[in-house]
Amino acid sequence: DMYFEDQKENICCKKGCSKCCETGKYPFSKIEFDYLMVGFFSLERAEQIDIVKRINSLKADYMQCEDKSNFMYRCPFLSEENICMVYDYRGLICRNFGLLQKNIDGKVTLPFCYEYGLNFSKIYDPMKKKIDMKKVKSEGYKTMPKDYKISLGRLMDKDLFVGESFEFGEIKSLIEWLINP
Secondary structure (H helix, E strand, O other): OHHHHHHHHHOOOOOOOOHHHHOEOOEEEHHHHHHHHHHHHOOOHHHHHHHHHHHHHHHHHHHHOOOHHHOOEOOOOEOOOOOEOOHHHOOHHHHOOOOOEEOOOOOEEOOHHHHHOOOOHHHEEOOOOEEOHHHHHHOOOOOOOOOEOOOHHHHOOHHHHOOOOOOOOOEEEHHHHHHOO
16 A cells, blocks of 8 residues: 555546457456456346356366466456456556566566557657656656565565464466466
């Protein structure tokens, strides 16, 4: 929450904005997938049926794909109206999209949605292909927004939960969980 609070002026995510859900791999841990399914089973029967239809179509496409490691797809929990049907139960990958992030090599990256005039577009300089510090200052920041340094793997690091018997479980793409839970 502190990262979103720090970056909120540049985050334009809202209901119906689903660029991040339209093409991806969606890595989920076992515990996240189980929680997602709690959300699925709390839906109305008609909504579940629509999702199952999308899942079955997605499974068929996945099984026909030769390069499964690079299989990209629309999240099957995204409705035709671009609404996440399991929003309150979504995984970390979904909850953290939109933030400035620092890669392993130390470079800060923007979420791709800046290209659509969304997150961070007002401080991004497309000509220089980087954040414009003049724009940062003109937007009222005293300093650059903190980059989000916590990766999904780091959040699931057992060492963070010393003394706890907390397991996140295996991490797989959402489609792999849907095929073989």
